[in-house]
Amino acid sequence: MYGYPRQGRNRELKKAIEGYWKGLVTADALRATAADLRTANWRQLAEAGIDEVPTGDFSYDDHVLDTTIMVGAIPERHRDAVAGDALDGYFAMARGTQDVAPLEMTKWFDTNYHYLVPELAPDTVFTADSAKQVAELKEALALGLTPRPVLVGPITYLLLAKPAFGVAAGFDPLTLLDRLLPAYAEVLADLRAAGAEWVQFDEPALVQDRTPAELNAAERAHLGLPLRPTTTTGSFPQTAQLRTARADLRAGRIDTAAYEHRIKAEIQEVITFQETAGLDVLVHGEPERNDMVQYFAEQLTGYLATQHGWVQSYGTRYVRPPILVGDISRPEPMTVPWADHSTKQQAKPCAAILERYGPGRPSTGRVVRSMDEWHVVLPGRMPAYLTPERYETNLARMEANRQIAAVAGAACTGSALLAGLLRCGLCGGHRMTVSYHSPASPFPSHNYHCGYLRASYGTGQLCQHIAGPALDAYVVDQVMAAIAPAALEVSLRAAEQAEAERTALDRLWQQRLERARYTADPARRQYQLADNDGPGGRHADCLPGPGAGRGSRSGIDRCPAGRRRGPELFHEPTTVGRVRMLGTKAPLASVRYIRHHLDR
DSSP states (O other), X not given: OOOOOOSOTTOHHHHHHHHHHTTSSOHHHHHHHHHHHHHHHHHHHHHTTXXXXXXXXXXXXXXXXXXXXXXXXXXXXXXHHHHHOHHHHHHHHHHOOSSSOOOOEEESTTSSOEEEOOEEOTTOOOOOOOHHHHHHHHHHHHTTOEEEEEEEOHHXXXXXXXXXXXXXXXXXXXXXXXXXXXXHHHHHHHHHHHTOSOOEEEOGGGGSOOOHHHHHHHHHHTTTOOSSOOOOOSBOOOOHHHHHXXXXXXXXXXXXXXXXXXXXXXXHHHHHHHHHHTOSSBOOBOTTOSSHHHHHHHHSEEEEOOSSOOEEEETTEEEOOOEEEEEEEOSSOSSHHHHHHHHTTOSSOBOOOOOOOSSOOTTTOOOOOOGGGOSOXXXXXXXXXXXXXXXXXXXXXXXXXXXXXXXXXXXXXXXOTTTTTOBOTTTTSOBOEEEESOTTSSSOOEEEEEOHHHHHHOOSSOSEEEEHHHHHHHHHHHHHHHHHHHHHHHHHHHHHHHHHHHHHHHHHHHHHHHHHHXXXXXXXXXXXXXXXXXXXXXXXXXXXXXTTTXXXXXXXXXXXXXOEEOOOOOSSHHHHHHHHHHHHHOTTOOHHHHHHHHHO
16 A cells, blocks of 8 residues: 555644744654654554555655655755755755745646655756665564555656756756666665565556657666566476476486476476467576575585475475585576576566675675676667666766765866865765855855765765865965975075076176177277378377386387377277367367377
């Protein structure tokens, strides 16, 4: 039975929730009230003769909103609230706050029940969060009941959704199906690991008239099968011929090859019977197994099988349980050869049972293996919504973006200094996520938080939550303090280098100046030897040289052309000016007069 009233006989849930909103009821008290109501409902159903009680249908507000949380399709405006406190964030999505609008509410298939409409966009990323579904499943198991988890199906969920704010009205959420299905698959795996034997998908949208595209999506969502596929149990009855063949093998009357030939013949008969019956998913009948437990124990090392250790199972049914004597290992595949043989006998899908146990997640025991560790890969054997190439591409992308990846993760914008670099020290070093409180602001405030434990193990709370600006400022201060001595040393070295460069540059200019003087000296002397020949044939530039009065009889030197040269008196600008003046105003002056004038 599904949809049993959850509010309680006296509306206990309503009173507890509204008391929580007013601050009169704590979160723990609210959760305790909800757990008591679930227990009472399940026991009442069991006492009424219901063999399998539904789990996952209990909700504080709306089961569609619970599905939105389960697949991680939380609108951007509510992510900070959900990350800060899951319960308050849940109610913020349902009721809104003073600053954030709630999800839209509309009627559930034209009934008086109202659900909260999912908001999806082309860039919506789905992330599985099975905490609620697994927790309620375990509650029912702890009561000794047989639970059947109930989920809103992926097709119905997408058909009930609407384009998010700012997305074109023509956007069809159903185009996100291939992106949504892996999240559902992870939830199913978590439920299976927690002890679920069956999971019920509710697809009420498919009872309405649907377009061919919508029906095709439904077929793809359910592994390419018809809307209501038919199948049967995996084990067919053991025939007299099978028992005889098994006895002959033990007695040595036939060899292994003859025994396997008889098994294959039985598989072909079983498949032919199912095809004739019109089943959609076939089974190979498991003729190779006498007792499943004994069969698998004989394929493993570490177990011993007995010949006479019979134990009653029921009625006249007896089994021989294996005895554990050592470490368990599987030397070779146990089911793959028979499953491979079965798929080759017909074109329809053939079911195979795969069981895996071992260390993994503390809460589920799940183990994720890379494709390099898979013993058998048979691409293209079954209808799929992903090609092997696309699957490997997705794995590579998830590896680069996952929280514990060695790389910095996916590129993102924002003012956070430590985005992609901050690791959580409480859960094993997983990368912390950045959330911005005011995305519309030019300088939005932000925080760092880690939700790994909540997302992976359903703890219901964040590992830790740190204010971003304060942490960023602290890291900047520490970095600057760490590099201060090095910065001083670099500054000193830079000053020394600059001084050396200035010295070298000064030396270069001195050399250039000396070279310029050397180059200009002949021109200067040529200028000094300006010709002022007059009627007397005397030269104004033949003046006493530097040696005058110091060993020269006449106190003058001879010029190169036999002329006399006076002392070097032309170094000062005033001297040069006087010479120019004399050369203009007194061209016929005698040498003695020029010397007298210059000496003044």
